[in-house]
Amino acid sequence: MLIKCPHCGTRPVEEFTFNGDASIRRPTSNDPKSMDQWFDYVYLRENPKGRFDEYAHHSSGCRAWLVVTRDTQTHEIFNVVTARDYAKKRVAP
Numbered sequence: 463m464l465i466k467c468p469h470c471g472t473r474p475v476e477e478f479t480f481n482g483d484a485s486i487r488r489p490t491s492n493d494p495k496s497m498d499q500w501f502d503y504v505y506l507r508e509n510p511k512g513r514f515d516e517y518a519h520h521s522s523g524c525r526a527w528l529v530v531t532r533d534t535q536t537h538e539i540f541n542v543v544t545a546r547d548y549a550k551k552r553v554a555p
């Protein structure tokens with residue numbers, strides 16, 4: 463599988479370290495009443511079939527954090543953006 467890093471170009475998947483679902487959001491409150499939200503955030507993960515946004519660290523390249531959107535069945539890659547751009551896009555109205 464090849465991944466097109468926005469900084470380095472097309473690189474083999476072995477250069478990347480994956481770190482799970484990029485779509486989950488960290489709870490904003492530290493209030494003890496939000497412990498259920500924190501439990502879900504820390505321990506519970508979906509195992510989706512199909513399109514999936516996943517953090518990838520280009521650990522053997524530019525060391526940038528990226529978000530790779532791929533199909534979990536076919537491994538087709540739809541999009542690769544920096545984690546910063548992904549976060550900005552989520553915040554935008």
Ligand SMILES: [Zn+2]
Pocket residue numbers: 467468469470471520523524525526
């Ligand atoms: Zn790179």
